[in-house]
Amino acid sequence: MRKILTLALAASLTFACNEKPAEVDYTQLTDEERLEIAKEFTKNTILVDGHMDLPYRMYNQGNTMTGEVYDFINRQEAGNIDYVRAREGGMDAPFMAIYIPAGYQESGGAKALADTLIMMVERLASTWPDKIALAKSPEEIEENFKKGLLSLPMGIENAAAIEDDLSNVAYFFDKGIRYMTLTHGKDNLVGDSSYDDAETHGGLSEFGKDVVKEMNRLGMIIDVSHITDKTFFDVAELSTAPIVATHSSVRNFTPGFERNVSDEVIQKIAEKDGMVMITFGGSFLDQAYSEKNTANRTHIQEWLEENNLNRRDSAAQEYISSYTAANKPTVHVSKVAEHIDHVVKLVGIDHVGLGSDFDGVGDSLPEGLKDASMYPNLIAELMKLGYSNEDLEKICYKNFFRVWKAVEAIAE
Known part of the structure; x- marks a missing residue:
């Protein structure tokens, strides 16, 4: 136990002082030793998650109808994240997914729902300003981290939210949306969904091409999760900025499941200097x-x-x-580490991150990774595979910050 505490203390001091970490061969430690160091690592390192569905879960609980603020600040039995569990797991910037179910593109009301969900996220920050803050840039996340605040950046899941009006892309950017997932469960006006066999457009629609260009112009990250391979390669050819799969896993482990990204897609994402953020749902992993x-x-x-x-x-x-x-x-948390490792071996350490899909995949989460308090278990699994502190920092936030800043720079 004394050895574990010494290792953890050394790690804590190194991370806190932002010094070059001492070289430690984590593969030679016990599981218990690795976990203790992983807990210190997540506590002292910015941790970004590309996708969480908390806003829609809050909406389904009817808080908007009563005007009541969801009790995010205390530990909850429901769902996968609250303030307490985020802090226990070292989570600093979970992207709040403004999720629009596919049915809204037919029934109408998609933009109105997006506005409501954004308002609910804003209300969390305004209710607990001493603990939570919105974030629209990597710099704001860094500032919030220094202040001890949990950042809540936002992304739209399903471009149905913009309806048929291109100006709504800028509208949502001005509201703080920093990425947009182009489709969800069905083809929409922008392009084709991997869950839909209709292949309405045979890839990206003409409207979708305008959306991609507008996102590039504004500095909004293009999220290629959920789209078909044809749609993806249309996006990759057109976009002048890096592209990201904010919550996808590796198709190599789930042959035929187009919702996950193939090796060819991963290689093209890396070629565009983008990244894949590995998601945690059991059916995505195994x-x-x-x-x-x-x-x-x-x-x-x-x-x-x-x-x-x-x-x-x-x-x-x-x-x-x-x-x-x-x-x-x-399925075990180690399977998530295997997916990360596959991307790294295929295209390098600079093109992978984390995109849990917490609150969006029900009870299909891995053993050891059931909620936001358990990120240290994943970090410990990566240490077991031989990942260094520098590697882990890239996975946790540096890769995503690089991509985000590149998207901003191209817009400027």
């Missing part, structure tokens, strides 16, 4: 996990039909709960 989930859903649907029940029936709910609990697949 083929066996995904197949087991699919088998469970098929079984439950067949059982419901055989018993002439629907999911709302109490008997069905009881059966689904017990069956799911008994047959739930698992």
Whole structure:
């Protein structure tokens, strides 16, 4: 125990003083030693996460209807992040996803929903200004970090939010939106979604091309998560700025799952000086996990039909709960590290980061990475693979800051 404390103290002093870290071969330490150092590392290093769905979870809980502010500041049983768990895990800048479900592009109201979700994030910062602050640049995140504040930068998930009006890109940029995910679960006016077989545009639409150019002009990061490969390569050809997958994992581990990025896509992202931010959902990480989930859903649907029940029936709910609990697949935090390692081996350390999708993937999260308090477990797994302090800093924030500043510079 004394050895662990000594190592952790040395790490704490090194990180806090921002000195060149002493060379430590983390692979030679025990799991316990690595975890203690990882906790100090996350405490003293800026940690950025590319995507969290907290705003839409708050919205679903009805806080906007009552005017009540969601209790983000205290530990919650629900969801994957609150202020307490973020601080325990060393999380400093979780990007708040302004998520627009695909149905809104048909029913209308997408822009209004985006405005509401942005307002809810702003309200968190205005309610607890001694603990939380908005952030629109890497410099603001750095300043907030020095002040001990949790930064809440924002990105839009699904360009349906801009509806059919190109001027809404600038409108949302002025509201603090710093990236936009071009599609979500269905094709939209901008381009085609990896979850939709329709291939409405065969890639990026003509309107989508204008959106990409406008995002470049403004300095808004283009998020290529959720789009088809055809749409991606259209974006890569057109964009003059680096591009980012803010919450995607590696298709090599999930063959045929287009929502994840292929090696060819990863290489093109790196060629554009962008990055892939690895997401944590079990079906994104592991083929066996995904197949087991699919088998469970098929079984439950067949059982419901055989018993002439629907999911709302109490008997069905009881059966689904017990069956799911008994047959739930698992995946370990080490699998996230494997995805990161794959990107690094393919294109280098400068093109990977973290994009959990907390609050957006339900209960499919890995063992050891269930919420925002558990980032040290992932850092410890990367240490186990031989990653240095400098490598880890790049993964945690330096890569993303480099890309963000490059996008800003091209706009200027």
